[in-house]
Amino acid sequence: MLQTVDIGARLRLTLAEFVEDWGLDIEITPETSLVGDLEFDSIDVIQFVVAMENAFQSRKIGFQDLLMQEGRYVDDLTVAQIEAFLRDRLA
Amino acid sequence: MTRTLLIGLDGATFTVLGPFLDGTAPEGVVMPFLAHLIETGYSGTLASTAHPLTPPAWTSVMTGRNPGHHGIYDFVRFEDMGHEVFFTLYDARDIRAETLWQVASRQGKSVVSLNFPMMAPPPEINGALVPGFVSWKHLRRNTWPGGLYDRIKAIPGFDPKELSWDFEREGQIGELMEDAELHAWVDKHLPRDRQWFTIGLTLLQEDRPDLFALMLDGTDKIQHQAWHRLDPALWTGDGDAAAQAVRRLVVDYFRGLDGYLKALHEAAPEAQMIIVSDHGFAGAWTVVRINNYLESLGHLTWRANDGSEAARRRDLSNFANLDWSRTQAFCPTPSSNGIVIRKKSPACPAGVDPADYPAFRAQLIEDLLALRDPETGKQVIARVMTREEAFPGQAMDQAPDLTLFLADHGFVSVRNRVPPVVTRPIPMGTHHPDGIFVMAGPGVRAAKGARLSIVDTTAIAAHSIGLPVPQDFEGKVPADLYDPDWLAQHPVTIGPATLAVAGAGEGATETASETAGTQGTEEDEQREEVLAQLRLLGYIED
Numbered sequence: 001m002l003q004t005v006d007i008g009a010r011l012r013l014t015l016a017e018f019v020e021d022w023g024l025d026i027e028i029t030p031e032t033s034l035v036g037d038l039e040f041d042s043i044d045v046i047q048f049v050v051a052m053e054n055a056f057q058s059r060k061i062g063f064q065d066l067l068m069q070e071g072r073y074v075d076d077l078t079v080a081q082i083e084a085f086l087r088d089r090l091a
Numbered sequence: 092m093t094r095t096l097l098i099g100l101d102g103a104t105f106t107v108l109g110p111f112l113d114g115t116a117p118e119g120v121v122m123p124f125l126a127h128l129i130e131t132g133y134s135g136t137l138a139s140t141a142h143p144l145t146p147p148a149w150t151s152v153m154t155g156r157n158p159g160h161h162g163i164y165d166f167v168r169f170e171d172m173g174h175e176v177f178f179t180l181y182d183a184r185d186i187r188a189e190t191l192w193q194v195a196s197r198q199g200k201s202v203v204s205l206n207f208p209m210m211a212p213p214p215e216i217n218g219a220l221v222p223g224f225v226s227w228k229h230l231r232r233n234t235w236p237g238g239l240y241d242r243i244k245a246i247p248g249f250d251p252k253e254l255s256w257d258f259e260r261e262g263q264i265g266e267l268m269e270d271a272e273l274h275a276w277v278d279k280h281l282p283r284d285r286q287w288f289t290i291g292l293t294l295l296q297e298d299r300p301d302l303f304a305l306m307l308d309g310t311d312k313i314q315h316q317a318w319h320r321l322d323p324a325l326w327t328g329d330g331d332a333a334a335q336a337v338r339r340l341v342v343d344y345f346r347g348l349d350g351y352l353k354a355l356h357e358a359a360p361e362a363q364m365i366i367v368s369d370h371g372f373a374g375a376w377t378v379v380r381i382n383n384y385l386e387s388l389g390h391l392t393w394r395a396n397d398g399s400e401a402a403r404r405r406d407l408s409n410f411a412n413l414d415w416s417r418t419q420a421f422c423p424t425p426s427s428n429g430i431v432i433r434k435k436s437p438a439c440p441a442g443v444d445p446a447d448y449p450a451f452r453a454q455l456i457e458d459l460l461a462l463r464d465p466e467t468g469k470q471v472i473a474r475v476m477t478r479e480e481a482f483p484g485q486a487m488d489q490a491p492d493l494t495l496f497l498a499d500h501g502f503v504s505v506r507n508r509v510p511p512v513v514t515r516p517i518p519m520g521t522h523h524p525d526g527i528f529v530m531a532g533p534g535v536r537a538a539k540g541a542r543l544s545i546v547d548t549t550a551i552a553a554h555s556i557g558l559p560v561p562q563d564f565e566g567k568v569p570a571d572l573y574d575p576d577w578l579a580q581h582p583v584t585i586g587p588a589t590l591a592v593a594g595a596g597e598g599a600t601e602t603a604s605e606t607a608g609t610q611g612t613e614e615d616e617q618r619e620e621v622l623a624q625l626r627l628l629g630y631i632e633d
Contacts, residue, residue: 021231021251046180047229054212059184064177 007056007086014055015079018048030080052086061089093299093359095555097367097548098352099152099207099306101145102314103527104371105136107321111345117328118342122349124356125529128364132531133572135540136371137548141481142428142494143370143522146181148545149306150209152367154188154589155549155564159484162187163209164491165427167410173438178410178423183210183222187486189561189589191549192216192304197590200301200556203294206287207306218300221290223308227251243290254286267516268316270333277313277340281347284309288351295358302556303359307351309344314372317341318520322374325518363532363555367548371525374518375501377464379471381422382411384511385430388458392417393507406507419443420455420492425502429491430455452477452492459495464512471512473498500524534577540569559586 015028019038026037034040040048049063066085067074110116112126120126128134140148140158146166147158154161163181170177186209192202196217203219204210210222213235220235221243230251231240243249268276284307291305319325320337330338356364385391392414396406406412411421418441420432432452433442443451456475464471474496482490495503501521528543530551546566553560554568560583568583 017232018229022228043226044228047226050182050184050212051232 007090008083010055011052011083011086012079014051015048018051028079030078030083032079033076034078035076056086056090058090061086093295093301093303093362094557095302095552096295096355096359096362096364097302097304097552098355098364099149099304100310100348100366100368100527101149101306101308102311102370102372102522103366103368104314104373104523104525105527106323106372106523107314108345108527110323111342116323116342117326121342121346124349124353125366128352128356128366128531129529131537132364132529132535133538133540133569134527134529136542137367137526137528138542138544139370139522139524139526140545141476143524143526144426144428145308145311145369146208148369148526149207150186151545152369152548153190153192153207153209154186155191155546155553155561155566156188157482157484157546157565159482159487159490160188160565162486162489164429164482164489165424167424167426168489169423171431171433171439173415173436173440175415176411176413176423181209183212183214185209187592189592190214191302191552192218192220193592194553194561194589195302195556195558198558200558201298202302203291203298203300203304205291205294205305206308207304218302219294219298223306224256226257227255230255243293246289246293248286248289250282250286253282254290255283270331270337273317273320274333274337274340277317277337277344280309280312281340281344284344284348284351288354292354292358295355299359302552303355303362304552305355307348309348310368311372313341313344315520318372318374319517321520322518325374361533363530363535365548365552365555366527366529367545368526369545371523371527372520373500373523375497375499375521376515376518377471377497377499377501378513378515379462379497379501379503380506380508380511380513381430381495381503382413382505383507383509384459384462385420385422387511388455390418390420390455396507409505411505412507416441419451422495422503422505423491425505427491428495428497428503430459430493430495432492456493459493462512464514465510466514469498471498472496530572534573534581536571536574538571540571543569554581554583557581559584561586561589563588 012028024038026032032038053059053061066082108122111121112129114120140151144165147163150161150163151157158164162185166180167178168181168185192204193214193216195202201218202216205221206223208224210220211225211233213220213222213233215235219239222233225233234240287305287307295303314321317337320334320341326338382391386393394412394414409425411423413421418433420430422430432448433439434448435442435444459472459475460470462471463469472495476494478487478490478492481494500523544566546564547569548566550560550564550566550568560568562585
């Protein structure tokens with residue numbers, strides 16, 4: 001079982017590496033949003049799920065539950081929301 | 092020392108190459124180096140996978156296994172949750188067999204692999220790997236080993252946006268274009284092959300890998316969209332100035348491609364050079380709106396269109412947009428050419444009762460074969476294969492229940508339009524099962540070979556780099572490929588089977604079932620945006 005602190009650090013490291021070449025000048029904080037701040041498009045969301053599954057070495061995290069809420073895809077996600085989801089699933 | 096150059100030319104066909112090789116094209120000999128290779132080496136037709144599509148076919152080249160074993164059937168994988176169907180992309184984790192890159196690596200051989208699909212996230216190999224079909228935004232973390240991206244970034248002229256897959260541009264394939272637009276579209280594709288070639292030449296010269304594998308896919312893209320300017324049966328040389336300009340551009344592409352092949356060969360003259368395509372090409376005149384036909388048979392219901400922009404986009408997407416509570420059988424994507432029959436379960440009450448499945452499937456095959464072109468009265472679906480026929484193997488359960496073979500080799504349309512069958516004003520390039528195989532170099536005979544299987548390629552490449560052919564490879568080294576003396580000194584040996592890999596698909600399936608009871612089924616605009624951007628190759632939409 002992963003420690004909470006490890007989950008947050010691994011998430012931020014993965015996300016920082018993910019956008020490394022995108023030419024963005026943004027500091028990643030808990031309030032940073034994928035679409036609004038990091039300019040994710042749909043392919044990026046799919047790739048980010050793959051990156052997270054690799055980072056946490058599991059394809060069974062169930063990211064659909066994060067991306068879909070009450071039958072609808074969410075419009076955006078913050079780093080804090082993702083971290084809370086991962087804590088719920090992994091910690 | 093590099094022993095083997097394995098060069099993939101996506102969709103290359105002797106139909107187009109023939110006149111460029113023998114000089115019967117209006118432009119004369121366009122590809123003199125390839126012509127020389129064929130004259131001095133071994134060549135023949137290469138039969139593709141049962142469904143000749145890029146992801147399954149190249150995965151067969153890489154694994155030596157057919158899709159029924161390696162588990163890749165399409166660009167897009169879907170998970171049927173019963174009340175909803177989720178579409179996502181196949182990736183390297185879904186391949187259920189070891190690749191030759193991995194087999195070679197664990198036996199101490201070095202490998203460079205460039206631009207092959209389904210190679211992201213990258214497997215760890217003894218060498219360098221840059222996957223194909225990946226957006227520039229995701230290249231760095233999908234290259235192997237760490238540090239390779241910075242290395243290729245330092246190559247003069249490197250431009251990740253030119254190198255990478257442009258989803259928007261590829262999504263235009265299948266759209267009817269005037270020549271001026273087509274010229275601009277083709278022109279934007281040319282730098283990508285040049286980028287891959289430059290990276291390839293650099294790594295070949297600097298790393299000298301035992302196995303150097305590079306795939307160039309401009310052939311496929313250009314033939315899809317400009318088939319009417321390439322097919323010797325269609326190009327008479329009489330087009331207007333705009334048509335002539337397109338013709339000059341596409342011919343120049345093939346001339347440049349010949350130069351790439353020559354330069355790679357000159358960088359490793361001691362190596363055996365193998366050139367293969369994953370499938371061939373042909374022209375398709377007929378649009379077959381297969382889900383429309385299935386609707387007429389009573390097997391599916393379209394998702395309601397409320398007249399909104401989101402609904403319009405859904406109907407134009409390349410993904411089946413259906414009312415899943417009232418659908419028994421459907422085609423998920425145009426590239427699949429497959430029909431999925433849903434089986435009844437608590438999560439999927441709309442499905443076919445398992446006891447009725449054999450009769451349902453048999454009747455559906457009969458109905459599909461009965462579909463006629465209203466203009467000609469001719470059958471439009473020439474053949475239907477069951478999954479047991481087309482894709483036997485451990486991964487067969489992931490295959491479509493039925494695979495369709497259109498009379499003109501075209502891809503189906505999944506859009507909600509009528510009528511079910513119409514004729515295009517010009518033919519669209521489509522995949523033909525017959526690709527190409529060319530091999531030359533030390534010990535290789537100068538001969539025309541019998542028709543090879545795409546999985547033979549992997550056995551030949553394994554032997555070429557000095558490895559025993561794994562016993563579970565499905566292909567073989569042709570007996571007449573080598574000079575007898577050379578073969579006596581380099582006999583083909585059969586070695587242990589490949590190692591089991593962490594079968595992906597597994598995780599996705601379990602996730603799907605875990606989620607099945609918790610997800611809602613409401614309409615979703617962002618989902619449709621996802622689908623729109625996942626258009627990938629727009630194979631033969633209308």
